[in-house]
Amino acid sequence: MTPLLAVEGLTKRHRTPRGPVGCVDLSFTLDAGRTLAVVGPSGAGKTTLARVLLRLERPDAGRVMFDGRDWLALEGAALRAARPAMQAVFQDTSGALDPRTRVADALLEPLRIHGRVTEGEAPARVAAMLAEVGLDAALAARHPHELSGGQRQRVGIARALALGPRLLICDEPVSALDAVARDQVLAVLGALRRARGLAVLLIAHDAALVAREADAILALGPDGRVRPPASR
Amino acid sequence: MSAAAPAPRVRHADRAALGVLAGLVLAALLAPWLAPHGPTDQLDIVGLASQPPSARFWLGTDAVSRDVLSRVLHGARVSLAVGAFGTLVALVLGAGIGLVAGWSGGRTDALLMGLVDTGLAVPRVLLVLAVVAVTGGLGTGGLVLLLGATGWFGIARLVRGQVRSLRTRAFVEAARTMGAPVPWIVRHHLLPHLATPLLVAATLGMGQMMLLEAGVSFLGVGVRPPAASWGNMIADGRATLATAPWVSLFPGLAIVGSVLALTVISEGMRRRLDPRETA
Amino acid sequence: MRRALRAAALLLAVATLAFAAIHAAPGAPFQPADGRALDPVAAAGLRARFALDAPLPVQYARWLAAAVQGDLGESFSRQRPVRDVLAAALPHSLLLAAAALLVDLLVGIALGAWQAAHAGSRGDRVLSAFTMSVQAVPVFWLGLVLVLVFAQWWHWLPVGGATDPVTHDLLTAAGRWLDRLRHLALPALTLGLAGAAGTARFVRGAMRDAWHEDHVRTARAMGVPERTILLRHVLRDAWLPLATLVGLAIPGLIGGAVLVETVFSWPGIGRVATDAILARDHPLVVGTALVSAAAVVLGGLVGDLLAAWADPRVRRSA
Numbered sequence: 001m002t003p004l005l006a007v008e009g010l011t012k013r014h015r016t017p018r019g020p021v022g023c024v025d026l027s028f029t030l031d032a033g034r035t036l037a038v039v040g041p042s043g044a045g046k047t048t049l050a051r052v053l054l055r056l057e058r059p060d061a062g063r064v065m066f067d068g069r070d071w072l073a074l075e076g077a078a079l080r081a082a083r084p085a086m087q088a089v090f091q092d093t094s095g096a097l098d099p100r101t102r103v104a105d106a107l108l109e110p111l112r113i114h115g116r117v118t119e120g121e122a123p124a125r126v127a128a129m130l131a132e133v134g135l136d137a138a139l140a141a142r143h144p145h146e147l148s149g150g151q152r153q154r155v156g157i158a159r160a161l162a163l164g165p166r167l168l169i170c171d172e173p174v175s176a177l178d179a180v181a182r183d184q185v186l187a188v189l190g191a192l193r194r195a196r197g198l199a200v201l202l203i204a205h206d207a208a209l210v211a212r213e214a215d216a217i218l219a220l221g222p223d224g225r226v227r228p229p230a231s232r
Numbered sequence: 233m234s235a236a237a238p239a240p241r242v243r244h245a246d247r248a249a250l251g252v253l254a255g256l257v258l259a260a261l262l263a264p265w266l267a268p269h270g271p272t273d274q275l276d277i278v279g280l281a282s283q284p285p286s287a288r289f290w291l292g293t294d295a296v297s298r299d300v301l302s303r304v305l306h307g308a309r310v311s312l313a314v315g316a317f318g319t320l321v322a323l324v325l326g327a328g329i330g331l332v333a334g335w336s337g338g339r340t341d342a343l344l345m346g347l348v349d350t351g352l353a354v355p356r357v358l359l360v361l362a363v364v365a366v367t368g369g370l371g372t373g374g375l376v377l378l379l380g381a382t383g384w385f386g387i388a389r390l391v392r393g394q395v396r397s398l399r400t401r402a403f404v405e406a407a408r409t410m411g412a413p414v415p416w417i418v419r420h421h422l423l424p425h426l427a428t429p430l431l432v433a434a435t436l437g438m439g440q441m442m443l444l445e446a447g448v449s450f451l452g453v454g455v456r457p458p459a460a461s462w463g464n465m466i467a468d469g470r471a472t473l474a475t476a477p478w479v480s481l482f483p484g485l486a487i488v489g490s491v492l493a494l495t496v497i498s499e500g501m502r503r504r505l506d507p508r509e510t511a
Numbered sequence: 512m513r514r515a516l517r518a519a520a521l522l523l524a525v526a527t528l529a530f531a532a533i534h535a536a537p538g539a540p541f542q543p544a545d546g547r548a549l550d551p552v553a554a555a556g557l558r559a560r561f562a563l564d565a566p567l568p569v570q571y572a573r574w575l576a577a578a579v580q581g582d583l584g585e586s587f588s589r590q591r592p593v594r595d596v597l598a599a600a601l602p603h604s605l606l607l608a609a610a611a612l613l614v615d616l617l618v619g620i621a622l623g624a625w626q627a628a629h630a631g632s633r634g635d636r637v638l639s640a641f642t643m644s645v646q647a648v649p650v651f652w653l654g655l656v657l658v659l660v661f662a663q664w665w666h667w668l669p670v671g672g673a674t675d676p677v678t679h680d681l682l683t684a685a686g687r688w689l690d691r692l693r694h695l696a697l698p699a700l701t702l703g704l705a706g707a708a709g710t711a712r713f714v715r716g717a718m719r720d721a722w723h724e725d726h727v728r729t730a731r732a733m734g735v736p737e738r739t740i741l742l743r744h745v746l747r748d749a750w751l752p753l754a755t756l757v758g759l760a761i762p763g764l765i766g767g768a769v770l771v772e773t774v775f776s777w778p779g780i781g782r783v784a785t786d787a788i789l790a791r792d793h794p795l796v797v798g799t800a801l802v803s804a805a806a807v808v809l810g811g812l813v814g815d816l817l818a819a820w821a822d823p824r825v826r827r828s829a
Contacts, residue, residue: 054409083411095402100424109420110410163410245640350521353807355766358784358800365788365796439647446649447770451785466652470774473655474663481659484652491647499643 002068003029004199005053005167010062012048013224022048024224026062032166035193035200037210040220040227046203050171053201054088055079067166084114084163089189091172093152097144103130103155104140110162129158133188150181154188161192167199175205186213249496256490260308269299271306271460282476292478294468303460304482310461312490314376315442321380322387322441323434327426329384330391331418335399345392351385357447364453375454379441390433394426428505435498439491446487462487518808525804526578530571530797574797583801584794588787593798596783601802603673604779607702607772608764610695614703615760619710626711627718628741638711645708650767654701654774661697669694671776698775702767706760713756754817761810765803 006029013022023045030036038046051057053064055071064071067085074082087110090096097106104126111117117125127137133154144152153173160168173189174182190213193200204210210217219227259266269275280297283289291300333344351359359382364370370378398404398421407417448454449463457464462483469479574584583593622642626635645653662670669675675690682690721727727744731737769781776782784799786792 054405056405056408080411080413083409086409088406088409090402090406092402096406098403098421098424101403101420109407109412113407113410113412113416159406159410350524353762353811354525354804355762355769355807357766357769358803361769361785361788362796362800365791443647443649447651450649450651450770451773452789463649466649466655470655473659477659477663480652480655484649484656487649487652488644488647492644495643495647 002065004032004067005030005201006063006065007053008063008065010049010052010059010064012045012052012057012059012062014048018043021045022224023052023220026220026224026226028218028226030167030199030201032199033197034215035202035213036216036218037202037204037214038218038220039204039207039210041205041222043224044220044222045224046205046220047171050088050169050201050203053169054086055083084110085165086167086169087160087163087165089153089156089160089168089170089173091176093149093156093176094144096156097152099144101144102140103142103144103147106144106155107140107159107162110159114163116163129162130155132161132192133158134184148181149177150184153177153181153185157185157189157192161196164196165198167201168193169201169203171203172205173202174209245496246500249493249500252489252493253497256308256312256486256493259305260312263302263305263309267299267302267305269302271303272298272458273302274298282472282479284476285478291482292476294479295472295476300465300479300482303465304462304486307460307462307465307483308486310372310455310459311442311445311463311487314372314379314445314455314461315438315490317376318379318383318441318445319434319438321377322383322437323430325380326384326387327391327430330388331395331422333388334392334395335414335418337396341392344388348385348388348392351382352389356382356444357451360444360448361451361453364448370453372455372459375445375448379444383437383441383444387430387433387437390429391426394429395422398422398425428501432498432501432505435494435501439494439498442487442491442494518812521808522801522804526575526797526801527571530574578801583798586787586792586795586798588790588792588795593794596795597780597798597802600778600780600783603777604768604772604781606695607698607768607777607779610699611702611706611764611768612757612760614699615706615710615764616757618704618707620714622707622711623714624718624741626715627722628737630715630719635715639715642708642711645704646712648705649770650701650705651770651774653705654698654771657697657701658774668697671774673778698771698777701774702764702771705767706763709763710756710760754814754820757810757814757817761814762807764810765806 008027010026011022011024013020013024021043026045026049028036038049040046048057052059053066053071055074059072062072067082069082071082097103101109104122107126107129108117108122111125123140126140130137130139135151135154135158139147139151139155144155147155157173170189174185177185186209189200192198200213202210202213221227275293275297277297280289280293282295283293283297285292289299289301291304293299294303329344329348333341333348360378363378363382367374404417404421407421412420445454445461446463446466449461450467452464452467455461455464457468465483466480469476469481469483473480577584581594583597585591586593586596589596622638626638629635658670661668671694673691673694674687675694679687679690721744724744727740730740730744765781768779769785771777772779772781773785780799780802783795784803787795787799
């Protein structure tokens with residue numbers, strides 16, 4: 001079986017005042033429905049990897065096959081049409097939601113972009129999406145700053161799942177949250193992942209978290225290269 | 233600290249400025265009904281020329297016996313309209329070009345910002361004069377376009393800066409990962425954040441636009457007589473400055489009042505946006 | 512060095528644009544003012560005399576080659592070399608600009624510094640309202656009001672011109688200086704005061720910012736007298752943005768000069784430019800455009816140099 005995601009020789013370096021950061025010559029595969037954790041110190045290129053996969057940055061070198069396509073070759077309308085298969089949950093729960101947009105509109109945004117919802121059915125869709133992540137339907141009318149961090153992150157997860165992705169990229173999804181909110185978010189994420197058969201690329205620096213959630217671990221060194229797996 | 237004391241004063245000034253502006257707009261709209269005479273009516277070129285302000289002619293008459301009050305009221309229509317529509321043109325151009333530069337980055341950005349820097353470095357009066365020289369005179373519509381076309385540089389720079397920072401915000405990147413096309417992002421995530429700073433800049437810019445209109449009309453290349461704009465009225469009165477100064481004085485006061493009102497309103501809005509700045 | 516190249520490129524661009532724009536213009540030179548058609552033979556003769564019968568690129572190449580050597584062609588309306596017209600007007604413009612800049616900086620810095628030192632006081636608020644009001648005044652109208660008060664009502668100063676047309680040549684050397692100064696006073700005051708309002712607002716802001724810098728706070732905590740702090744620390748911090756301000760003030764000064772020179776019949780570049788535009792005097796328009804662009808570029812350069820001098824950190828990146 002071909003893997004859902006195959007990364008080959010991916011390199012992307014950024015120059016910073018403290019020297020270059022980013023990932024170097026990264027290769028790995030991820031099968032459908034599996035969870036791969038990416039761990040490593042800051043500057044090792046974890047977030048860079050996520051941004052390259054999400055097509056927010058161009059890599060210096062490397063190939064990415066995703067969902068049977070040459071992912072980095074897609075452009076324009078073809079890329080936009082393909083993006084629903086790979087969605088993201090961000091670390092910064094307040095930054096990821098437009099402060100001027102109400103929760104309902106944030107949740108509907110991906111559906112509206114792709115014309116997948118009519119205004120008549122919108123309220124019901126919002127309620128269903130909120131219920132799926134364990135949030136009260138009354139939150140729909142709130143603005144992001146009126147929500148707790150955990151609530152915002154669950155809205156972010158519901159929004160990321162709206163388009164029915166096959167791969168979810170979670171960049172430090174709980175590192176900005178307190179312990180209680182963290183457990184709630186992880187529980188929601190785990191349940192949805194299993195129910196939908198999602199593949200997850202989980203970026204984290206917390207080894208304990210990773211051990212519980214991941215099927216496999218990709219450890220990056222401070223130089224941005226893959227470290228050989230430590231014996232466990 | 234002492235922020236509590238000046239605050240009410242500021243609000244008084246803001247309210248006064250809004251009142252002045254509303255009064256001017258009303259006067260402009262109602263000019264045909266408010267004005268005792270037509271703006272180009274020569275009442276009695278022998279007997280009523282250069283009359284000082286009086287109960288009959290509140291602001292006096294000019295050298296060819298036209299009523300200055302009526303001309304100031306009708307001039308308000310031209311001056312305010314040119315200012316407002318010129319600002320609108322500048323706003324559309326500046327926002328559009330700033331968006332393109334800020335979103336594209338790279339060479340496009342460098343090119344457009346080079347253009348902006350050049351445009352900001354050249355005195356606008358000269359730009360306008362140069363275009364008038366090329367086109368050989370403009371109607372009022374053309375003047376509005378020209379004022380707008382030479383007035384967008386600052387707005388473009390403002391928008392470009394905002395877009396550059398908004399572009400890297402997570403919610404904009406999130407929209408990109410959802411597959412949102414650029415126009416969608418502009419409409420839903422950029423313009424709402426740009427609206428308030430643009431409003432502040434446009435209010436201030438409208439004052440500058442009115443000053444510029446007055447300047448080029450004074451030089452004889454803006455709004456053409458016999459149509460009355462405050463700028464060409466001042467030019468009109470120059471010949472009789474020694475004997476009938478009111479002909480130039482009152483339209484000038486009207487300009488000062490409008491521009492000052494716009495400046496105060498703009499400052500008030502900016503202060504409300506930026507609560508750090510109290511003193 | 513890179514800046515100098517950019518400046519040259521900007522000048523060339525302005526020259527080319529001005530040349531292209533003027534030649535794309537409808538309407539022709541030599542048009543009699545009363546609207547009669549010009550005798551075709553005479554027109555052809557005039558065109559040949561001013562080399563207007565050659566194709567445009569040829570005209571451009573010739574013009575550019577000549578311009579580099581300082582020859583900007585001959586003014587249609589004044590029937591004199593453009594260079595001579597500009598050379599006659601430039602000293603007047605420089606004199607006015609220098610005097611206005613002096614008024615601008617002296618008044619602006621004095622007001623701004625006083626306001627910064629007394630921030631929040633009644634005087635500060637009154638002055639803030641005053642400077643904001645001055646910025647709302649059309650500069651040419653300010654000029655007319657000053658003429659009205661100082662020349663028409665009180666007869667202290669002349670109405671316009673650079674010198675007295677009748678008596679100037681008859682005066683002694685000292686008398687001529689006084690005559691020039693008296694003619695310079697009102698235009699310089701007009702242009703300078705208009706700029707001073709902006710300068711004062713800027714200086715007040717820059718000094719308030721400097722006031723909150725750490726080393727100023729430290730100096731105050733150590734008991735350094737307020738006056739010393741103001742002069743030694745705050746003004747020096749504010750000097751850097753002020754240097755930039757001088758560069759930025761130049762375009763405003765040139766733009767304002769066009770209007771002020773018209774109000775006061777001051778025989779400078781701005782007046783020449785306006786007249787040339789109204790007379791469709793193409794070579795002269797291009798010439799004034801070049802001089803203005805050069806002034807703007809030089810102003811920016813001077814501002815940068817001042818900034819570099821005030822702050823060694825900028826020197827490398829400049």
